[in-house]
Amino acid sequence: MTALSVYGLQKKYPAFELNSIGFSLEAGRICGLIGANGAGKTTLLKSIVGLVSAEGECEVFGHSFRREERVVKSLIGYVGGGFRYYPQKTVRAVARAVAPFYTAWDERNFCTRLDGYGIDPGKKIAALSDGMKVKFYLALALSHGARLLILDEPTSGLDPLSREEFCAEIVRLAREEGAGVLFSTHIPSDLMRAADDIVFLSGGRMLAAGALPELLNAYAFVEFSDEAQARETGALGIHVGRNGCTGLLPRGKGAGARSRPATLEEIMVCLELEERRKEE
Amino acid sequence: MKALLKKEFRLCLHPTALIFLAFAGFVFIPSYPYEVMFFFSGLSVFFICLTARENGDASFSCALPVKKGDVARARIFMCVILQVALLALAACTTSVKQLCFSSQAQVNQAGLMANTAFLGGGAFILGLFDLIFFPLYWGAPEKVGVPFLLASIAEFMLIAVFLICRHTVPFVRDVLNTPDPNAMSIKLAVFGTGILFYVLAVWGAVRLSVKRFCRIDL
Numbered sequence: 001m002t003a004l005s006v007y008g009l010q011k012k013y014p015a016f017e018l019n020s021i022g023f024s025l026e027a028g029r030i031c032g033l034i035g036a037n038g039a040g041k042t043t044l045l046k047s048i049v050g051l052v053s054a055e056g057e058c059e060v061f062g063h064s065f066r067r068e069e070r071v072v073k074s075l076i077g078y079v080g081g082g083f084r085y086y087p088q089k090t091v092r093a094v095a096r097a098v099a100p101f102y103t104a105w106d107e108r109n110f111c112t113r114l115d116g117y118g119i120d121p122g123k124k125i126a127a128l129s130d131g132m133k134v135k136f137y138l139a140l141a142l143s144h145g146a147r148l149l150i151l152d153e154p155t156s157g158l159d160p161l162s163r164e165e166f167c168a169e170i171v172r173l174a175r176e177e178g179a180g181v182l183f184s185t186h187i188p189s190d191l192m193r194a195a196d197d198i199v200f201l202s203g204g205r206m207l208a209a210g211a212l213p214e215l216l217n218a219y220a221f222v223e224f225s226d227e228a229q230a231r232e233t234g235a236l237g238i239h240v241g242r243n244g245c246t247g248l249l250p251r252g253k254g255a256g257a258r259s260r261p262a263t264l265e266e267i268m269v270c271l272e273l274e275e276r277r278k279e280e
Numbered sequence: 281m282k283a284l285l286k287k288e289f290r291l292c293l294h295p296t297a298l299i300f301l302a303f304a305g306f307v308f309i310p311s312y313p314y315e316v317m318f319f320f321s322g323l324s325v326f327f328i329c330l331t332a333r334e335n336g337d338a339s340f341s342c343a344l345p346v347k348k349g350d351v352a353r354a355r356i357f358m359c360v361i362l363q364v365a366l367l368a369l370a371a372c373t374t375s376v377k378q379l380c381f382s383s384q385a386q387v388n389q390a391g392l393m394a395n396t397a398f399l400g401g402g403a404f405i406l407g408l409f410d411l412i413f414f415p416l417y418w419g420a421p422e423k424v425g426v427p428f429l430l431a432s433i434a435e436f437m438l439i440a441v442f443l444i445c446r447h448t449v450p451f452v453r454d455v456l457n458t459p460d461p462n463a464m465s466i467k468l469a470v471f472g473t474g475i476l477f478y479v480l481a482v483w484g485a486v487r488l489s490v491k492r493f494c495r496i497d498l
Contacts, residue, residue, distance in 0.1 A: 051342055051498040073345035085340045086291055097290040100283035101344045 001061065003027040003148045003180025009047055009056035016204055018043050018054065023199050023209040025180050027061075027147065030170055032195035032212070033184040036272055039201040041184040042081060045152050048182075049078045060148055074102060077141020081152040083133040087126035091119060091136055095143075102144035110143035131162030138169065142177070149173070151183040155190050167193040188265040200268065202275045212264070219248045219270075221262035237270025237277075248274075284346055284354035292332045292355070297324035297362055304369035307377050307394035310385070314394055315439045318405040321366050322413065322435055325359045326428040329417055338421045339498045349490035352418045356410070356486050363406045371399055378460050386459045391443045396467040397456040400474030401442050407474075407481030409435050415488035419496065 004025040011018040018040045025031045033041050047054035050065060050073070058065040060072045086094050091114065099105040114121055117135040119128065128136060134154050141149055149170070155163045171194050173179045185191065191198065191212065198215055200208040208215055224230040224245045230238045235247030248262055248270035262270075303317040332338070332355070341351040374394040377386065392398045409431045416427035445452040455463045456470060 046498065049343055050348065051339055053495075053497060069347060070345045073343065076343075078343040080336070080339050080343070082336075084336045086335045086337075088335075089291060093290060097287040098344070100286055101346065 001027045002059075003029075003061060004048070004182060005057075005059040006048065007057040007059075009044065009054050009058070011043055011047055011052060011054035016040065016043075018047065018204045019206075021056070021199075021201075021206050023206070025148075025182055025197065027180045028174050028178045029196040030174050030181040030183070030194050031197040031199060032191040033182060033199050033201065034186060034188070034191060034268060035184075035201035036186065038203075040204040041201055042152055043204075044201065045078075045150055045182070045184060046080075049073070049076060049150060051080075074104070074144065075147050077138070077144070077146030077149045079134070079137040079141070079149075079151045079154060081156065083125075083130065083137065085125070088124060090122055090124055091128075092121040094125065095121070095140060098140060098144070104145035106143050106145070110139060113139035113142060129162070130157050131159070131165060134158070134162075134166055135169070138173070142173070142179070146179070148180045149182070151181070153184050153186075155183075155185055155187055163187070163190055164193070166190075170194055188263070188268060191264055198264075200271065202272050203279070205275075207271050207275065215267065216261065216264065218251060219262040219267050220251050220253075220259040221266045221270075222247055222249050222259040237273035239270075239273060281350055281354060281357075284341070284344075284350055285357060287341065287344075288354050288358040291335070292328055292337060293358070294324060294327035294331050296327050300324045301362065301366055301369055304366055304373045307370065307373045311387075311389040313391040313439065313443060314388070314398060315391060315401065315405060315442060317366065317370065318402050318409075319432065319435055319439070321363055321406060322409045322428070322432060324362065325409070325413065326424060328359065329355070329421070329424045329428075333422055333424055342498060348494050352414075352489045352493040353486055356414055356482070356489060359410070359414075360482055363410075367399060367402060367406070370394075370402060374399060383459050388457075392446050392452075392457050393459065395456075395458070395460045396464070397470045400467070400471035403471070403474030403478040405435055405438055407478035408438055410478075410485045411481040414485040415492055418489035419492040421493070421496075 002024050007022050009018060009021040021044055033044065035041050043052055046052040048058050050069065060075050063071050065072045095110060117139060119132055119136055125133065155166055158166065167190055170181045174181055195212050197210065198208065198212050199206060222235060223243060224247065227238060227240065227245050230245050230247045233249060233253065235249050238245065238247040248267065300320040300323065303320050306312060306314050306317045338351065342348050377394050386393050392401060412434050413427045413431035416430065417424060446457050447453065455466055460467065
């Protein structure tokens with residue numbers, strides 16, 4: 001079942017434009033939204049949950065955001081960046097304020113999840129570590145029956161162990177509870193741990209969208225003898241570094257050059273460099 | 281809307297908003313500009329909106345299953361509840377003063393004495409604050425200071441007009457500034473006009489605020 005469908009989402013600012021974004025996410029799958037700082041990840045996520053008014057259409061489990069805003073919002077668990085909501089209030093106080101909005105709110109479920117995460121409901125949110133804050137917001141979302149989790153840079157500022165725990169938790173939620181998860185990040189290792197699908201943004205445009213293994217299989221990372229050879233073969237994101245001249249080539253192209261499967265980070269960097277080169 | 285109002289009281293209500301309600305007791309201070317209590321009501325609205333901004337409330341609330349415009353409506357309704365509570369408390373303290381204090385003790389050298397006309401003036405002051413503050417604030421919820429400054433300037437100018445009139449305009453000095461029930465029908469007319477202005481000002485403030493808030497990106 002399709003958890004999220006985005007059609008032709010567009011948002012124009014004086015100095016930035018989110019340009020006709022379209023993709024879909026199946027329930028039970030995790031989609032990583034990647035891109036450099038300023039690529040439009042937060043704008044896209046905010047547009048999906050209606051915090052930013054954009055042109056285009058979003059559907060959540062078949063419900064149109066424009067026509068059924070409340071229904072769609074009740075199916076979504078959104079966690080904005082920075083976790084800055086009500087730091088001086090206790091976990092319990094925020095949960096009590098949020099619960100009346102949802103007919104499907106399950107207090108026992110919420111308490112069980114908090115207990116499982118080791119979160120004291122009497123604690124102030126400011127006293128929780130960033131990792132615990134993410135888990136608290138997950139508990140909040142899942143206790144009102146959210147079937148689509150939209151998380152804006154949830155791993156930003158987390159230590160490696162907390163990031164690992166977060167990734168393990170969203171994989172469990174997707175596999176065992178069937179939640180669709182869309183999360184933005186610029187940390188490739190998080191995507192390798194958790195993501196099934198990738199949406200890659202650069203300068204407000206969607207450079208790639210699809211299954212992560214397909215994206216990884218699509219490109220080879222190639223070392224060239226010099227820049228001229230790299231240009232001749234039509235390599236993408238050519239750059240000269242410590243290991244000589246390197247770039248990205250579609251798999252099967254550039255026979256004879258030293259190549260190996262590209263990592264996600266290499267694909268991100270090379271496609272981004274190629275985009276910037278085109279703009280120049 | 282009910283859930284949003286509950287959320288406003290649980291998360292956004294600043295403690296000073298309740299403390300400032302006690303300023304309805306200002307009417308027992310001899311020779312004091314009692315209208316100042318209505319300025320404190322505006323100050324509590326400012327604190328509430330400041331608290332909301334510091335806690336990222338606009339994004340937090342708009343992500344809940346509600347219409348965006350209802351987020352603005354709920355905040356204004358909470359502030360209206362507090363303002364009506366202040367007016368009701370001021371009506372109580374004014375009645376107590378009218379009933380329990382001598383005519384001599386009613387006289388207020390600093391401004392209008394606490395009577396029915398004074399309450400009507402209070403409704404005017406509150407309405408004017410709402411009409412200026414809320415539409416400006418909801419047009420850019422991250423900027424609380426400028427709307428408050430502009431609304432407070434307007435509020436103080438209106439208070440100043442009341443104080444000057446109390447000393448210089450014969451109708452105000454000799455008719456409105458008298459203990460109840462003297463000239464009661466005229467005072468009731470002033471009170472009624474004040475309440476009518478307040479209702480219309482809140483209605484206008486809600487309409488403009490919702491319209492402006494729905495246009496902005498968070």
